Amino acid sequence: AQNGPPDYLNGLNPEQRQAVETTEGPVLVLAGAGTGKTRVLTTRIAHILATGRAFPSQILAVTFTNKAAREMKQRIGLLVGEAVEGMPWLGTFHSIGVKIVRRHAELAGLRSDFSILDTDDVIRLIKQLIQAEGLDDKRWAPRTFAQMIDGWKNKGLGPEEISEGDARSFGNGRGRELYRAYQARLTTLNACDFGDLLLHPIRILRAHHDILAEYHKRFRYILVDEYQDTNTAQYMWLRLLAQRPRTSASTSVQPSAGRARDGAPGEVSPAPTASENKVNICCVGDDDQSIYGWRGAEVDNILRFEKDFPGATVIRLERNYRSTAHILGAAAHLIAHNEGRLGKTLFTDRPDPEDPKVNVHAAWDSDEEARAVGEEIEALQRRKHALNDIAILVRASFQMRAFEDRFIEIGLNYRVIGGPRFYERQEIRDAMAYLRVVANPGDDLAFERIVNVPKRGLGEAAIRQVHDTARALGVPMLQAAANLAESDELKPKPRAALREVAANFARWQDLLETTPHTELAETILEESGYTDMWKNDRAADAPTRLDNLKELIRSMEDYESLRAFLEHVALVMDTEQNEDLDAVSLMTLHSAKGLEFETVFLPGWEEGLFPHQRALDEGGRSGLEEERRLAYVGLTRAKKNLHIWFVSNRRIHGLWQSTMPSRFLDELPEAHVEVNESGSSFGGYGNPYGASRFDNLGSPSGGYAKRGDQGGGNQAFSNTYATPGWQRARQNRTEATSRNWGTRSGHAVERI
Ligand code: ATP
Ligand code: MG
Numbered sequence: 123a124q125n126g127p128p129d130y131l132n133g134l135n136p137e138q139r140q141a142v143e144t145t146e147g148p149v150l151v152l153a154g155a156g157t158g159k160t161r162v163l164t165t166r167i168a169h170i171l172a173t174g175r176a177f178p179s180q181i182l183a184v185t186f187t188n189k190a191a192r193e194m195k196q197r198i199g200l201l202v203g204e205a206v207e208g209m210p211w212l213g214t215f216h217s218i219g220v221k222i223v224r225r226h227a228e229l230a231g232l233r234s235d236f237s238i239l240d241t242d243d244v245i246r247l248i249k250q251l252i253q254a255e256g257l258d259d260k261r262w263a264p265r266t267f268a269q270m271i272d273g274w275k276n277k278g279l280g281p282e283e284i285s286e287g288d289a290r291s292f293g294n295g296r297g298r299e300l301y302r303a304y305q306a307r308l309t310t311l312n313a314c315d316f317g318d319l320l321l322h323p324i325r326i327l328r329a330h331h332d333i334l335a336e337y338h339k340r341f342r343y344i345l346v347d348e349y350q351d352t353n354t355a356q357y358m359w360l361r362l363l364a365q366r367p368r369t370s371a372s373t374s375v376q377p378s379a380g381r382a383r384d385g386a387p388g389e390v391s392p393a394p395t396a397s398e399n400k401v402n403i404c405c406v407g408d409d410d411q412s413i414y415g416w417r418g419a420e421v422d423n424i425l426r427f428e429k430d431f432p433g434a435t436v437i438r439l440e441r442n443y444r445s446t447a448h449i450l451g452a453a454a455h456l457i458a459h460n461e462g463r464l465g466k467t468l469f470t471d472r473p474d475p476e477d478p479k480v481n482v483h484a485a486w487d488s489d490e491e492a493r494a495v496g497e498e499i500e501a502l503q504r505r506k507h508a509l510n511d512i513a514i515l516v517r518a519s520f521q522m523r524a525f526e527d528r529f530i531e532i533g534l535n536y537r538v539i540g541g542p543r544f545y546e547r548q549e550i551r552d553a554m555a556y557l558r559v560v561a562n563p564g565d566d567l568a569f570e571r572i573v574n575v576p577k578r579g580l581g582e583a584a585i586r587q588v589h590d591t592a593r594a595l596g597v598p599m600l601q602a603a604a605n606l607a608e609s610d611e612l613k614p615k616p617r618a619a620l621r622e623v624a625a626n627f628a629r630w631q632d633l634l635e636t637t638p639h640t641e642l643a644e645t646i647l648e649e650s651g652y653t654d655m656w657k658n659d660r661a662a663d664a665p666t667r668l669d670n671l672k673e674l675i676r677s678m679e680d681y682e683s684l685r686a687f688l689e690h691v692a693l694v695m696d697t698e699q700n701e702d703l704d705a706v707s708l709m710t711l712h713s714a715k716g717l718e719f720e721t722v723f724l725p726g727w728e729e730g731l732f733p734h735q736r737a738l739d740e741g742g743r744s745g746l747e748e749e750r751r752l753a754y755v756g757l758t759r760a761k762k763n764l765h766i767w768f769v770s771n772r773r774i775h776g777l778w779q780s781t782m783p784s785r786f787l788d789e790l791p792e793a794h795v796e797v798n799e800s801g802s803s804f805g806g807y808g809n810p811y812g813a814s815r816f817d818n819l820g821s822p823s824g825g826y827a828k829r830g831d832q833g834g835g836n837q838a839f840s841n842t843y844a845t846p847g848w849q850r851a852r853q854n855r856t857e858a859t860s861r862n863w864g865t866r867s868g869h870a871v872e873r874i
Contacts, residue, residue, distance in 0.1 A: 130168045130201040134158075141404070141437045142166045145175060145343070148364075148431035151406040152424065154468040155453070155758035156444030159406035160716060163345050164194050166404060167209075168201035170343055178208035182341040182363065184215055186348040190716055191217070194347075211341070215356045219319035222326065226333060230322040231309045239308075239315050244268050247311075251303050255296060260577075262293050265661040271301060275317025276418040278324055278355040281305060320355040327362045337363055342402060348716065349407030349427075353418040361430065364403040401431060409464050410457050413712060413752050415744070416662075416737075425464070440467045444718050447473035449764050451794040452480045453757040459789050460747045479796040480757075481765045482787060488726070489680070491767050492524035495723050496532055498765065499706060502721060509535055511720035513707040515756050517732040519544070519666060520673035521725060522708055527677065530694050535705035540713030545691050549656065549667040550674055554691060556646050560630045561684050564598040573603070573623060576655035584616035600627055626650060639684040643675050665736060676773050711756045722760035725767040727784035753786045766790075 131139060141151050141162045151159055167183060170176050185191040191213045198209070211218060220238070227234040239247070248271075249264040270292060274284050281301040289298035308314065314322065327334045344364050346352070352360070405427060412421035428434050442450055447470050454468055485491035499512060514525055523544040529536045544550060552575055558568035573588070574580040592602035600623075606612055607621035626649060633642050647653045653671065656664045681687035707719070726732055733749035741748060757764065768783045 128169075128172060130165055130172070134162075134165065135439075135441055137437055137439050138162050138165075140435075141406075141439075142169050144435050144437075145170060146402055148401055148427070148434035149404040150349075150424070150427045150431075150434055150436045151404070151439060152408070152436060152464065152466070153406070153439035154408055154442065154466050155411060155755070156442040156718065157439035157468070158441075158443055159408070159439065160190075160194070160347055162439070163347055163404070163406055164197045165201065166345065167194075167212075167343075168198050171198070172202050176342045179210055180340060180342045181209065181211060181345070182218070182343070183209070183212040183345040184218065184347065184360075185212070186214065186351065186715060188214055188217065190347065215352075215359070216316060216319045219323050219359075222323040223314065223319060226326050226330075229326045229330060229333075230314075230318075232314070233312050236312045236314055238319070239313050241268065243313075244315050247307055248300075248304060251300055251307065252293065255293065255300065255303075257293050257296070260658070263659055263661065265659055265664075267292055267297075267300065269661055270297070271304065271315075272317045273418060274301070275315075275321045276353045276355050278321065278358045280321060280325070317355075320353075320359065324355060324358055324362065327359075334362065338366065344401075344403040346403070346405040347407075348411075349405035350409050350412040350421050350424045351407075351414045351419040351715075352423050353414075354420055357420065357423045360403070364401050365430070366401055403431065410460070410466075410751055411715065411755050413715065413748060413755055415748050416741075438466060440469060442468050442470045444761055445470065445758060446477040446762055448477055448479045448794040449757060449760050449762075452764070452790045453754055455791040455794070456757065456786060456789045457750065457754040460750050462744070462747060478763055480790065480794055481763075481796055481798055482790070483765060483767050483798040484783075485767060485769045487769050487771045487773065488521065488524045489528070491725050491769050492528040495525065495725065495765070495767070496528045496534060498723075499534060500532070507721065509704045509706045512723075513709065513714065513717070513719040513721070513759065514723045514725065515709060515711045515714050515759065517711055517726055517734060517752070518669060519547070519710060520669045521731075523670075523673050523677055525708055525725075526694065527680075527690075529706065535703050536708050537703070537705045539707050539709040541710070544670070544673075545694055547667075547670055549670055552652065553643070553647060553671055553674055554688075556650060556652065557643060557684060558688060559600060559627060560634060560642070560646065561688055563600045563627065563631065566592070566599045569599045569603075572650075572652075573599070576651045578619040578623070579615045580619050581616065584612055584620070587612065588620070600624065604628075634684065639681075639687065640675055640678045642684065643678055647671065647675075679773070711752050714759050715755060718759055718761055720761050721763040721765075722756070723765045723767065724756050725769075727766050727768040727787055728772075729782035729784055731781075732784050732786065750786065750789075 131142065134142060135158075138158050138161070141149060142165045145166070151162060153159055163183070167181060170181060171178060183191075183194065185194055195209055195212055210221070213221075223230055223232070223236070224234050227236055245264045245268050248267050249259055252259045252262055252264055252267070270288075274280075274288070281298055284298060284301065289295070289301075291297060293300050308318070327337065341363060344360070346360065405424070407424050409421055409424055412419060412424075415421065428436060445453075450468050450470055457463070483494065485494055495514065499509070502512065503509065516522055516525075519541065522538065526536065526538075526544050528534075538544075545554070552572055555565075555568035555571040558565045559572070562568075570585070570589075573585060588599050588602050588606060591606055592599045595602060595605070597605075603620045604624035607617055607624050610617075612620070630642065630646050630649075633645065637645070653668070656667050656671070678684075678687050681690060732753070733746055737745040737749050739745075766787070768781070768787065770780060771778050772781050773779075
């Protein structure tokens with residue numbers, strides 16, 4: 123006996139309410155950023171529970187991250203109280219996958235206590251297999267194969283299902299055998315990799331009709347957030363669970379390539395009566411926010427929904443509750459430059475003349491950019507703006523370095539979301555280990571980290587012997603290594619390797635006093651083979667790591683000696699990331715999906731960085747469109763204040779190079795944008811190097827920096843920032859675009 127709608131429905135607009143209350147049958151909510159898609163899903167779950175349509179255990183709800191799952195659970199709790207207890211099936215595809223595999227482990231050839239391997243484990247295992255096949259693991263990099271396997275699994279393909287071409291593309295045509303051997307090893311180890319958490323459930327559900335029927339019965343309601351970024355395997359999985367036999371006859375689930383081994387893959391068994399099996403699936407998404415194409419996500423899944431689920435109700439939400447009219451106007455104008463999109467309207471009905479326009483600023487270089495952003499944040503802080511409400515979203519992880527250093531310097535709390543902090547990255551730790559040993563030959567921990575990185579044929583036995591010798595003689599491991607290299611206690615190969623390591627370090631130590639430390643660091647990374655190790659690595663993240671290494675060297679320029687730099691990093695590493703602290707969030711654009719902040723900074727809007735050159739080189743037009751969607755995701759994270767930055771210069775290999783403002787800046791409508799000429803909004807930051815320096819940086823091919831000619835002196839510098847300036851630059855852009863970042867093709871774009 124209720125009067126009016128229950129509380130949780132209050133405040134929803136009619137379309138949102140329809141999406142919440144249409145509980146039966148398939149529903150697709152297709153809508154732009156900030157229109158309440160996630161809120162609709164949450165409320166829908168609350169509604170299903172509150173009206174007794176299902177128990178918490180009968181709802182399958184998929185989010186894109188574990189964090190989003192936790193938040194959703196919390197919100198449902200707020201809406202309906204204790205009823206949310208349980209919700210055992212709310213999580214990411216992977217976390218739900220683990221659960222399914224544990225329940226039926228024996229059907230996947232595992233015991234229910236199987237372990238889940240991390241990337242390092244996987245690579246080690248693959249390496250053993252490659253060697254066991256008698257293949258050269260330098261030519262056939264284990265990391266590359268690990269990514270190939272992951273790619274296949276994301277398409278739902280087991281060893282027998284990959285195409286002949288794929289199978290031949292690795293290990294002298296032995297890709298399929300290796301994949302098969304890898305799966306066999308996993309079984310022996312009673313282990314799964316990440317891809318298996320998607321692949322095993324598909325296998326189990328396909329092969330065992332009774333089990334599938336059991337899940338059909340169990341999951342009365344299925345809900346999926348961020349549907350535009352589901353990959354093929356996740357899609358097949360959803361279809362198996364959601365599609366009932368009566369409707370599936372015409373659309374059997376089939377892997378996108380290859381043939382299945384055991385019988386017809388997609389056929390679903392006859393299930394219980396259709397009436398008790400109505401498909402109550404609700405997916406929400408935004409095709410304009412599909413940003414994981416490079417990782418196998420298929421935006422087509424969203425476009426295909428109505429075909430897959432006949433009679434689906436499609437609901438569009440058009441009112442944006444998140445952002446100001448200026449931010450929305452800017453985002454909508456930008457994304458309209460994409461061709462392959464469904465197109466949709468977004469509006470806000472609270473345009474406020476007080477709302478600030480989208481701010482575009484320019485800085486001399488990335489340190490300047492970090493300094494200015496830091497000042498702006500401090501100013502916000504003085505106005506009692508919570509740091510938790512501020513985010514900095516970067517295109518590439520190396521950009522974080524300047525911000526992290528700056529924030530530590532001024533004592534501003536920050537946290538990095540969705541990845542390690544800059545100095546905690548594997549490649550940075552490795553490089554730092556080399557530098558530490560050079561600065562302090564007694565640093566055994568650092569020595570052990572890199573003595574066999576890159577691989578020098580030093581096995582565990584040899585390293586243990588270095589250890590034992592060091593302990594017996596009471597000397598550092600480096601010294602012990604030098605001793606062992608001259609004795610005959612080791613086999614020739616490890617002995618030669620140790621001799622080289624010892625000689626290298628001795629030479630670098632000699633250089634310490636005479637060579638500028640940045641130069642020395644470059645020499646060390648080159649002569650040790652460390653840089654080459656990543657250059658030869660065909661894995662998708664290798665170029666990102668090389669970028670990070672370059673940034674590391676670049677950042678050393680700010681310190682007067684190697685020792686001063688090492689001290690700085692040690693202090694940086696000492697700062698804790700405390701979850702409860704009020705702190706600025708720093709993350710990549712990819713990690714920012716679904717989030718919102720009062721104030722957002724988007725630094726580094728320069729050609730080559732954003733859009734990223736590698737995305738353009740590899741993906742052409744579709745690569746550019748995915749970059750633009752990423753920009754759209756970035757813009758639409760902001761509620762009120764949005765600051766976009768670009769720098770005019772980047773130091774690359776110690777050389778200054780002028781950069782071009784991103785073409786995305788041109789795609790922002792002037793009506794909603796304010797250009798901060800010479801950055802005066804922050805109390806002015808001038809060109810620290812004087813205008814002449816700027817003039818000297820004119821681009822060889824004419825174009826952007828040449829505009830210095832138009833004014834001369836300081837005038838010229840501030841012209842750089844004005845709208846007409848960068849728009850003129852556009853016209854001359856063609857030849858200049860790939861100049862600074864160009865030619866590194868054949869690599870993948872920055873991945874979260
Ligand atoms: P994205 O595409 O970025 O994931 P979304 O469509 O999932 O966005 P939500 O995050 O659900 O959007 O909602 C955006 C913001 O608008 C949230 O702060 C949410 O609480 C608020 N909001 C949504 N619907 C309403 C409403 N009917 N009344 C008031 N606020 C709302
Ligand atoms: Mg959302």
